[in-house]
Amino acid sequence: LYPSYRVQDVTPPSFTTLPSNITITCDGSGNVGTLEGWLNTNGGAIATDACSRVRITNNFPIIRPVDWCNRSFVVTFTATDECNNFITANATVTYNDNIAPTWEVLPQDKTLECANGYLEGTPEFISWYNTAGYAEAEDNCSSTITYERLPVSNVFPCSGEFGRTQIVTYDFTAIDQCNNRSTTIRRSFNFVDVTGPIVQSPAKDTVVYCQPGIDNLAQRNEWLLALGRAVFYDECEQRTIPAVTNLPNPPATTHIDTIIRLMRRIEGCSPGVYTETWMFQTRDGCDNLSP
Secondary structure, three states, rough: OOOOOOOOOOOOOOOEOOOOOOOEEEEOOOHHHHHHHHHHHHOOOOEEEEOEEHHHEEOOOOOOOOOOOEEEEEEEEEEEEEOOOOEEEEEEEEEEEOOOEEEEOOOEEEEOOOOOOHHHHHHHHHHHOOOOOOOOOEEEOOOOOEEEHHHHHHHHOOOOOOOOOOEEEEEEEEEEEOOEEOOOEEEEEEEEEOOOOEEEEOOOOOOOOOOOOHHHHHHHHHHHOOHHHHHEOOOOEEEEEEOOOOOOOOOOOEEOOOOEEEEEEEOOOOOOOOOEEEEEEEEOOOOOEEE
C-alpha cells in the first residue's frame, strides 16, 4: 500500500492595505477618468495570499448619478485566490458639486413705452420676468437650473393722477440642483412715457364782434378756456386732456395740463379792434408736451 495525501487551500487572502474612500468633485463629464483610475488601482487596496496569486475585483457600475449633491456609493472590493477563497472590503465613493452656475447671457434691463395702465400685466414684462431678464445660465453638472427673482423696488416716477410710468427692479440669481448660487445681477424693467399728447383737432379761429351790451372780453376768454375748441389726446394715458377751468389774467398763463400763451397782438383800425394769435399746448401726466 502506498500512502496518499492531498494539499488543500481553504484560507482566503488578506488585505494588507484596505481600499480608501474617495470624494470626487463634479467636472461636468461624469468624472469617468478619476473614477476609473481609482477603480483600476483597487481603491489603493493590496491583498496577499499564502498559497497563490490574488485577483481583486469590484462591483461598481460606472454610471452618472442623477445629481451630484453629495451622492455616495459603497463599492465592494473582492480579493480572490486561485482556489476561489475570497475576502471583501468596502470603500465609499462620494460625488460632490460645489461649483456655481455661470451666466452665459447676463440678465438685461428692458424699457417699454406706453403700457396703457396695467403695467406688470403686459406680455413684455411677463416674458422678461419669466426668463430672468432674458438671461441664460449654464452649470457644469446640473441639467436643471432655476432662477431666483427677488423684488428690490417698485417706484412710480410720474406720481400724478394720470402718470403711467413705473420702474420695477429685481435681483436675479441662477441656482443649480445642489443649491449652488451664481453671482446676483440686478436689473430693471422700465415703463416710460416720453411721448406728448397729439392734436386730434386743431384750434379754430373765432371772431368776437363789438356789440353794445355784450362782454366781448368774456367771449374771448371763453374761447381761450376751451383751448380754441382744440382737442388733445394722450395715447399712453388713453384720455382726452381737459381744458383749463380757470384762466387768471391773460395774456400769459400756465395750467397744470395746459399752456395758453399770447404770441402776437395787432391793433386794428380803431380802438378796441385788434387781432390776437394764441398758442395752445397741453401736457400729459409725465410733463410731456403736445405740439
